[in-house]
Amino acid sequence: MKKSFIMLLLFLPLLAKAELVVVAGSGSEFSSLTESEVRQLFSGQLKTVGGKRVQPLDLPVSSKDRESFYTKLMGRSPEQMRAYWTRLIFTGQGKPPREVSSAQELTTLVNSGDYIGYLQMDAVPDNVKVLYRIQ
């Protein structure tokens, strides 16, 4: 009994889903963002926070983290977000987040401009700042 309990504790981290966080470059002026701000930034409804321009980045369309991010944050699947952006593009109201090819590219970009992106908590490198944790 005791042995299986220890085994369970050992494997618990594998069972738990990775937590996603919204990040900016280490030099970012922001220390945190609210859930509402994050939701509006990633749906094109908000382009500035406190007068400062913020540009969202998306992980590749095949990324499980991207699917998980939009499902948790907006309650929308990647397909629903695609239909949503189609409406905005053809209405001339906005364009979807720039898509990066990897978490490494995301890290590079957030450190080179006014970008924000999302990563797994356990994959956050030292040179980025966590602004919001997806609950």
Next chain:
Amino acid sequence: MSKLYCLGAGAVIALCLPVGATTLEDRIAAAEQRINAIEQQNSEIPVRINGFLTYAIQRTDTIRDALGNDITYGTTGTQWDSRPLSRAGLRLSAKISDKSSAVLQLLGSAEEDYDTSMQWAYLQYDVSPALTWRAGRLVLPLYMHSQYTQAAYAYPWVELPAQVYGTLPVDTIEGLDLTWQFTSGQIRHRLNITWGNAEVPGDGFSGGFQGRDQAGINLNSSLGSWSVRLGYASAQTSLALPDLSALPPPNTGPDLSALSLDSAYGYFASFGTQFDNGRLLVMAEMVRLGIDAPQHWLPTQTAGYITAGYRIGKMMPHLTWAAADSDDDSDCAAAADPAGCQFLLSQNSSRSKSWTIGARYDLISGVALKAEATRFHDFSNSSVTNGVLFSGLPTNGSPMVFRFAVDAVF
């Protein structure tokens, strides 16, 4: 340490070749440096291209008029027909400066043998982050889904509710608009003011339709999953009608010229609302078109629909009720040619109701499969009997239209 020799292609891409990279570490370091060089090109892409493509087929069941003749839905009969709904489009948005861009949208429909037409061509200038000014050929913002009627991937149906979206033959204007985005508390608003002129070429029967000094205002407000849209537009409308009495038999007809529209006041009012929480989708729209025609031969038309859909995984079944009706307040007895007035009245009155059941399946992100069936009924009220969406008045039961489509955006 090996050297990097870079060939700079403008500021966009720098091609760096490691020379003499012998170890794996050197190569990785060189590759990383190259990736960083490319990734740090933060300048926005100068020309963005978005596109859409729809291949759709439709057919009807057997529909007959009172004399037993076959009648069609638009031009579609009982054979599968891909022409009315299949189309493709490209939207090019070119950045001119940080605040201005030019947008062109090309559309080719199967019905026109994919002859390409310019649906949009406008310049956009961001006066401030909240205020945008546009000038050129714009989409006439009459309906909730006006801006993307051709990009069917954006909505659940194969065909937008025909009673509502077929109310006016005009969908673009040459003019300008201003869009102001603001918030009041938690509610986000988009206020759009449009001015311009619209024109539809003549069809051989009548001269071209013109809407001059077309002025419109619409407000879109949203809070969380809810959004509401209110719109009103007015125009001075002109339509030259022919004198058919001068034609040799058998084409002889009434003299309609006295009933032509000459800068007649016309208005288009609309209300739309939408609820979409990711699972449940409810949409409703109601529109009203009135034109002050001589002897009121053009009845005021009211049309609307309500749709509910529920998303289960990648599938969304949906159900739509739609209707169109006309208020006949004509005074044809006082017309110089009462028969001509009556003829125009009957041609321009509409009355029908329909149920549409359908489903959308998201194959992958960017590609959706759709199927739907529409059953039309109730073609008459106290003064109007008309099968305006059909080639005649269906009398054998309730006509059905079936549609399948694959929609893509890229």
